Amino acid sequence: MALNEGERQVGMFGGVSLPSFLQMLEQERKSCTLIVRSEDREGRLFFNDGVLIDAQSLGALGREAAFAILSWENPALHVDRPEDRMHRIRQPLARILLDYATMRDEEGGDAAAAGESAVPQFDGGSDHPDPVVRGVARHIVSLRGIRHYYFLNRQGNVITQSSQTLKLGDFITYCIVSGIQMRKVLDARGPSRIQLVFQNGETLLILPGAGMIIGLLLDGMSPVDEIVEQLRPVLSGKAGPDRA
Amino acid sequence: MKSLLKEISVIPGVLRACIFAREGGLVCAEAGDGFPEERVEQLALHFSRLVQMAGMNKLDIKSTIFRFDRYTIVCFPLDRGAVLIAVCDSQASSSLVAATAAMLQDDILRELGKFFTSVPSGNPR
Numbered sequence: 001m002a003l004n005e006g007e008r009q010v011g012m013f014g015g016v017s018l019p020s021f022l023q024m025l026e027q028e029r030k031s032c033t034l035i036v037r038s039e040d041r042e043g044r045l046f047f048n049d050g051v052l053i054d055a056q057s058l059g060a061l062g063r064e065a066a067f068a069i070l071s072w073e074n075p076a077l078h079v080d081r082p083e084d085r086m087h088r089i090r091q092p093l094a095r096i097l098l099d100y101a102t103m104r105d106e107e108g109g110d111a112a113a114a115g116e117s118a119v120p121q122f123d124g125g126s127d128h129p130d131p132v133v134r135g136v137a138r139h140i141v142s143l144r145g146i147r148h149y150y151f152l153n154r155q156g157n158v159i160t161q162s163s164q165t166l167k168l169g170d171f172i173t174y175c176i177v178s179g180i181q182m183r184k185v186l187d188a189r190g191p192s193r194i195q196l197v198f199q200n201g202e203t204l205l206i207l208p209g210a211g212m213i214i215g216l217l218l219d220g221m222s223p224v225d226e227i228v229e230q231l232r233p234v235l236s237g238k239a240g241p242d243r244a
Numbered sequence: 245m246k247s248l249l250k251e252i253s254v255i256p257g258v259l260r261a262c263i264f265a266r267e268g269g270l271v272c273a274e275a276g277d278g279f280p281e282e283r284v285e286q287l288a289l290h291f292s293r294l295v296q297m298a299g300m301n302k303l304d305i306k307s308t309i310f311r312f313d314r315y316t317i318v319c320f321p322l323d324r325g326a327v328l329i330a331v332c333d334s335q336a337s338s339s340l341v342a343a344t345a346a347m348l349q350d351d352i353l354r355e356l357g358k359f360f361t362s363v364p365s366g367n368p369r
Contacts, residue, residue, distance in 0.1 A: 171301045178294045179310055182317060185286045190312035197342075199304040 018075050019097050026050045026093050031082040038072035045069060046085045048164070052093045054085040061144065062088030063096065070100045086148055086162040088141045090127075126151075126160045132211070133159060139234045140214075145222030147202070150215035159212060168204070172215040175206050195224060209235055245355040248348050249274035255344060257336025259315075263356070264288035266325030271359055279331050288327050291319040295327070307346065309338045320345050323353050324360060 016024075018036065022045065025034065029050035036043045036057075043057030043065060055065035066089065069075070089096065126137035133151060137160065140149045148163040156173030179191035194206040201220030205227065206213065214235070218224065245263065252261040253274045260279040263271040273281060291308065298305045310317040313334065318341045320328040330341050345352075 168301070171297060171303065174297045175294065178290050181290050182287055182310055183312060185283050185290070186312055186315050186317075188312040188314045191310045192313070193309075193311040195309040195311075196298075196303075197306045197308070199306050204303075 016077070018070060018072075018077065021077055022052065022093055022097070026052070030079075033080045033083050035078040035080055036069050036072065037076045037078070038074060041072060043069035043072070046083055048082060048085075052089055052096065054088040059144070062141070063091070066096055067100050067103070070097075071104070084148075084163055084165050086141050086146070126162070128160045130159075136214070136234045137162075139231070140216070143227060143230055145219050145227060146216050147219055148217040150217075152213040152215065154212070156213070163217070166217070168215060168217070172204070172206055172213065175204075176208055176213060179208075193228065207231070207235060245272040245352065245359065246274055248352050248355060251348060252330055252341060252344050255332075255336065255341055257333045258341060259331045259333060260284055261328070261330045262288070263322065263326055263328050263352070264292075266292065271326060271356070284329055284331060287317060287319075287331070288329050291317075291321075291327050291329065292325060295321045295325075307342050309342060311338070318342050318345065320349065322349075323356050326356055328352065 022034070025032065025047050027050070031048050031050075034045040034047065036045065041058060044055065045052060045066060046054040046056075052066070055062060055069060057065040057068045060068055091099075126134055128134055128137070128151075136151070137149060140146055141162075148161065148166065150161040150163075150168055150172055151159040152169060152172060153159055156169070156176065158169035161167075161169065175194050175196070176191075179194055183190055191208065194204075194208075196204040196206075198204070203218040203220070203222065203224060205216045205218055205224055207216070207228070214231075216227070218227065249261045249263065249272055252258060260273065260281075262273040262281070262284045264285060265271050270281060270285065273284075294308070295305050305321055308319045310319075311334075316332045316334060316336055316338045318330040318332060318338055320342075322328055328345060330345065332338060332341060
């Protein structure tokens with residue numbers, strides 16, 4: 001059940017432990033953003049229909065961020081409207097909580113250390129049957145600055161996309177078609193990359209590949225060249241398929 | 245307007261910088277003759293269509309960069325369907341071209357406004 005636009009419930013909750021509150025959101029099948037504050041830190045846990053799909057804190061994302069947030073003492077909780085996020089977390093909440101508790105016990109009860117030393121591990125991505133697609137998606141969700149991904153085949157049909165609401169497949173295909181028409185005018189090869197900056201500050205980066213076309217919606221300040229460099233191994237096929 | 249375009253065309257690697265109006269007319273061009281105007285006009289047409297398509301998808305384009313093996317094309321939508329196109333070689337700093345064009349955008353729009361008021365509708369030249 002999503003929070004209505006008009007409600008925009010923003011509230012504080014005291015006397016309830018964070019794990020208990022997370023389980024309540026799961027049981028109530030809530031779609032919301034849980035903002036957690038402790039001292040001068042702030043983290044966000046993103047729920048979609050009761051499923052924890054992503055977390056963000058102090059530069060960390062996904063499971064690593066969730067562990068860090070869970071380690072904070074005396075957290076203040078605020079509930080805000082849901083966000084359309086990439087699924088960086090695929091494990092059930094119970095598994096996240098269990099893993100966190102196990103890790104904390106193993107580290108002698110040093111909760112903060114447990115959160116901070118959590119190995120950056122992204123179990124998110126796509127559940128597409130093709131292991132190559134899953135492998136690329138898994139790599140993409142581990143990168144900072146990417147809001148959503150779109151994978152298209154050479155015919156311009158969407159293979160998979162991370163956004164629940166934003167349909168960009170046809171537009172990405174049109175960009176490729178425009179690029180091909182420009183290529184003919186220029187008598188050149190490519191395009192190897194198309195980059196569109198929108199007025200809202202977001203960037204759509206389109207990377208046509210031999211096997212598929214990848215569209216990435218980036219945050220405003222994302223370093224495009226850096227992201228392309230980080231993606232080079234998977235785009236060239238050197239990273240190998242996902243074996244998870 | 246020409247002096248504004250010159251600020252873009254002096255950037256190393258920029259082969260040609262042009263502004264085209266919606267009807268396909270050249271408003272202003274600057275820099276070398278190495279890249280024919282007709283070809284820039286065709287690029288402008290393709291970019292104009294892309295801006296239209298973006299609008300249909302509720303996307304408001306600020307700038308685009310197309311990278312090819314020998315060229316990089318930097319495009320900006322302007323007022324009333326006009327577009328700014330910079331044709332660069334592959335070594336040019338496209339981010340610098342884009343930043344310079346963004347910096348000049350207000351001045352270009354002001355000059356473009358004067359141009360549109362001085363030219364009858366449908367006949368941009």
